[in-house]
Amino acid sequence: MSKRIGLYPRVRVEGDGGGVVSQAGAVLLVETVRKSGLDTAISAALAPWRKPRTVHDPGKVLLDVALATALGGDCLADVAMLRAEPDVFGPVASDPTVSRLIDVLAAAGPKALTAIRSARAEVRSRVWELAGADGPTADGSVIVDIDGVLVLAHSEKQDATATWKKTFGHHPLVAFVDHGQAGSGEPVAALLRPGNAGSNTASDHITTTRLALAQLPRHLRRGRQTLIRTDSAGGTHAFLDWLSRPGRWLSYSVGMTITDTLHQAVLKIPKKAWTPAYDARGTERPGAWVAEITDMPDLSTWPKGMRLIVRKERPHPGAQLRFTDLDGLRLTCFATNTKGGQLADLELRHRRRARCEDRIRGARDTGLRNLPLHDMAQNRIWLEIVLLALDLLAWMPMLALTADTRRWEPKKLRLRLFSAAAQLVNTGRRHWLRFPARWPWTDVITHAINRLYILPNPG
Numbered sequence: 001m002s003k004r005i006g007l008y009p010r011v012r013v014e015g016d017g018g019g020v021v022s023q024a025g026a027v028l029l030v031e032t033v034r035k036s037g038l039d040t041a042i043s044a045a046l047a048p049w050r051k052p053r054t055v056h057d058p059g060k061v062l063l064d065v066a067l068a069t070a071l072g073g074d075c076l077a078d079v080a081m082l083r084a085e086p087d088v089f090g091p092v093a094s095d096p097t098v099s100r101l102i103d104v105l106a107a108a109g110p111k112a113l114t115a116i117r118s119a120r121a122e123v124r125s126r127v128w129e130l131a132g133a134d135g136p137t138a139d140g141s142v143i144v145d146i147d148g149v150l151v152l153a154h155s156e157k158q159d160a161t162a163t164w165k166k167t168f169g170h171h172p173l174v175a176f177v178d179h180g181q182a183g184s185g186e187p188v189a190a191l192l193r194p195g196n197a198g199s200n201t202a203s204d205h206i207t208t209t210r211l212a213l214a215q216l217p218r219h220l221r222r223g224r225q226t227l228i229r230t231d232s233a234g235g236t237h238a239f240l241d242w243l244s245r246p247g248r249w250l251s252y253s254v255g256m257t258i259t260d261t262l263h264q265a266v267l268k269i270p271k272k273a274w275t276p277a278y279d280a281r282g283t284e285r286p287g288a289w290v291a292e293i294t295d296m297p298d299l300s301t302w303p304k305g306m307r308l309i310v311r312k313e314r315p316h317p318g319a320q321l322r323f324t325d326l327d328g329l330r331l332t333c334f335a336t337n338t339k340g341g342q343l344a345d346l347e348l349r350h351r352r353r354a355r356c357e358d359r360i361r362g363a364r365d366t367g368l369r370n371l372p373l374h375d376m377a378q379n380r381i382w383l384e385i386v387l388l389a390l391d392l393l394a395w396m397p398m399l400a401l402t403a404d405t406r407r408w409e410p411k412k413l414r415l416r417l418f419s420a421a422a423q424l425v426n427t428g429r430r431h432w433l434r435f436p437a438r439w440p441w442t443d444v445i446t447h448a449i450n451r452l453y454i455l456p457n458p459g
Contacts, residue, residue, distance in 0.1 A: 019423060019424055019425075020421055020422070020423055020424065021085050021087065021088055021421060021422050021423075021424050021433060022081075022084070022085065022421050023071060023081060023085065023088075023418055023419060023421075024085075024088065024420055024421055024422035024433050024435065025417040025418040025419060025420040025422075025435075025445055026067065026070075026071055026088065026089075026418045027088055027433060027449065028396050028400060028417060028418070028445065028448055028449060028452070029067055029070055029071075029392050029393075029396055029418070030067070030088065030089065031449060031452040031453070032392055032395055032396040032399065032400070032452065033063060033067075033392065034457075035130070035399070035452055035455045035456075035457065035458070036123050036126060036127050036130070036395060036399075036458070037123055037126055037458030038063070038119070038123045038388075038391075038392075039059065039060070039063060040458065041119040041120075041122050041123050042059035042062060042063055042116070042119050042388075043057050043058075043059030043060065044059070044119070045059065045115040045116060045118060045119035046058040046059045046062065046105075046112075046115060046116075047059075048115070049101070049104055049105065049108065049112070055091075055093075056091070056093040056097055058101055058105075060090070060093075061093045061097065061098055061101050062101070062105075062116070062385065062388070063388070064079050064082050064089065064092050064093065064098075065079050065098060065385050066385050066388035066389045066392065067082060067089070067389070067392070068081055068082055069366055069367040069385055069386060069388075069389040070366060070389035070390075070392050070393050070410070070418075071414060071418055072365075072366075072414050073367070074367055074369060074370065074372065075372040076095065076098050076099060076102065076372065076373075077095055079092060079093075079095070079098055080095070087424055087431055088433075102373070102378055102381050102382070103378070105381045106375060106377035106378040106380070106381050107377070109377060112381070113380060113381075113384060116384045116388075117211070117214065117215070117384070120215060120387070120388065120391060121214060121215045121216075123391075124186075124188075124215055124216075124217075124391070125217045126458065127395045127398070127399065128217070130399055130455055130456075131398045131399060134182075134183070134398055134399075134406075135398065136177050136178065136179050136180070136183070136186075137217070137220065140225055141225040141226070141227065142177060142216060142220050142225065142226050142227070143177065143178040143227045143229060144175055144176070144177055144178075144188065144209070144212050144213075144216075144226065144227070144228050144229070145175065145176050145177075145178055145185070145229045145230070145353050145355070145356035145359070146173060146174070146175045146189075146205060146208055146209065146212070146228065146229070146230045146234060146356075147173070147174060147230070147231060147233075147353075147356045147357070147360060148171055148172070148173050148174075148199055148233060149171075149172055149173075149174055149360050149363070149364075149368065150163050150165060150167060150169060150170075150171055150195070151169050151170045151171075151172060151368060151369070151370060151371055152167055152168065152169040152369075152370060153168055153169040153170065153195075153370065153371065154370070155374075157170075157371060157373075157374050157379070158374060158375050158376040158379075159193075159194040159195075159376045160194070160195055161194050161195040161196040162195060162196060163195040163196065164196075164199065167195075168195060169195045169370075169371075170192060170193060170194060170195050170371060170379075171193050171194065171195050171196070171197045171199075172190055172191055172192045172193055172383065173189075173190070173191045173193065173204055173205065173208045174187060174189065174190045174191075174208075174359075174360065174363065175187070175188050175189040175190070175208050175209070175211070175212035176188065176356055176359040177216075178229075178352070178355055178356075179394070179398070182406060182407075183394075183397065183398060183406050183407065184358070184359070184362070184394055184397065184406070184407055184408075184409070185355060185356070185358070185359045185394065186390065186391055186394035186395070186398075187359070187363070187386075187387045187390045187391065187394075188211070188212040188215035188216070189208050189209075189211035189212040189215065190208075190211075190383045190384075190386070190387055191204060191207055191208045191211065192376065192379060192380050192383055199233040200232070200233040200234070200235070200236055202236045202237075202238035202239040202242075203238070205230065205233070205234050205236075205239045206238070206239060206242050209228060209242075209243070213226070222247065222248050222249060222250065223249055223250070224249060224250070224251045225251075226250050226251060227250075227251040227252065227253060228243060228250055228251070228252045228253075228254070229252070229253045229254070229350065229353040229356075230252075230254050230255060230353070231255040231353065232254075232255035232256055232257045233255075234254045234255065235254050235255055235256040235257060235334075235335060237301070237302065239254070240252065240254065240302065240303050240306065240335065241303055243303075244303035244304070244305070244306075244337065251336075251337060251338055252335070252336060252337055253334060253335075253336045253338070253346070253349060253350040253353070254334060254335050254336070255332070255333070255334045255335075255350075255353075256308065256333040256334055256335050257333075258331050258332070258333055261297050261298075262293070262297060262308070262310070262333055263331070265293045265296035265297050266291075266293065266310055266312075266331060268296060269291050269293065269296075269310075273291045273292075274289035274290070274291045274312070275289060275290055275291065275342075275343055275344060276288070276289060276290075276344065277289055277290045277311055277313065277344050277347055277348070278344045278345070278347070278348045280348075280352075282348065284344075285313075287313055287314035288311065288312070288313035288314070289311070289312055289313070290309060290310065290311045290312075290343045290344055290347045291309070291310055291343065292307060292308065292309050292310075292343055293308050293309075293310055293333075294306070294307045294308050302335075303337065305337045305339070306335050306336075306337055307335065307336050307337065307338070308333060308334075308335055309333065309334055309335075309336065309343055309346060309347055309350075310331060310332070310333045311331070311332045311333070311347055312329040312330065312331050313329060313330050314328070314329060314330075315328075315329075315330045334347070334350045336350070358409065361409070362390065362393070362409050362410045362411075363386065363390060365409075365410050365411050366386060366389050366390055366393065366410050367382070367385065367386040367389060368383075368386050371383075390410075393410050393413060396413075396448075396452075397413075399451065399452060399455065400448035400449070400451045400452050401444070401448055402447075405444055416440075416441045416444070417441060417444065417445055417448075420435055420436075420439050420441065420442070420445060421435075421436070422434055422435045422436070423436075
């Protein structure tokens, strides 16, 4: 009679092992920090807050929290996973030291936020230069997507209020640079707001856009080569006037609410004026059409050069139609100041704004599912830490990964690359991490780290 052993092999467990590094794949993020110059930039930016004879550099402390967040942490105490591996991450501050730094930076307010953001902008320009043809500005233009995100709160945190979805928490606005179909995207701004902040508040959209433009290289902070995309929350007079102001001349593709005036204009469109819309691959999509209605409603009070493009399509089964929909077809509309171009191409470009939802999903998995601190000033610092973590999760694939791996989202990067363990071997004055040959993605890790090694060191 055979003895039952179950579906999995039985192993004995001991707690006195050595020579193995957990989360060894995070060396990709560490090397990205080194090659981008983010460590020296953050250290210099936070130098005013370094006390004499202090042991830990404030920039290193902040970067350690960002690295822990990139690895899946969601609070300051999760920096302990780095503290356990000093051979990879170096000396890591204690929890009280980390907490004190956050309090100090929060007390400094806008001065500390400006310092962190300036360092990120400086490093971003270098990373895009290193990326070359793989960078988001390889064709000389850049696309910035702005959207709101609800962050739930489960306790009485400062400025946590009821939201428009009848939940409780905060309602920040975030902005991401789109990397196109070959990549992912990276954050350039986040504006922390109370939960009851309006979705279409023009002043908040303007502030977020200002923060986003300040993160771009100087030659992209104005001009038609920079496209701002939003959903219908950005379709306000004040926001479009600001984007179109002389001397700024930004391009935009902004969703518009289907008002009764626009609905009446759609009813007057002749059947022959509708042209087939495109699907995500750029081919004609059955059951969807686009048309331009710029000349129908009165746009005299709106910015000059604004065009209105409307789309109608058969809704998917089970979709609930709205009063403004037409003959069982879903209607959407957006405004743009792009001259020329086929309507289907412009509409497809606007619809690709949905990639921002993927970036928001990644942000939720990287410290934005909840705000762990109580005060609004503290959570603003936490939000900058989240942006630093997302920067690293975008820059590392841009510089080191190729093909489909460039599009991996944070959860997949953690599962396949960062969570890999390795053997630590000390030979002379060198430290080697040997990843197991049987790990399915060891080749991806080693290829990526070699691509990072050959990049030039920051000056």
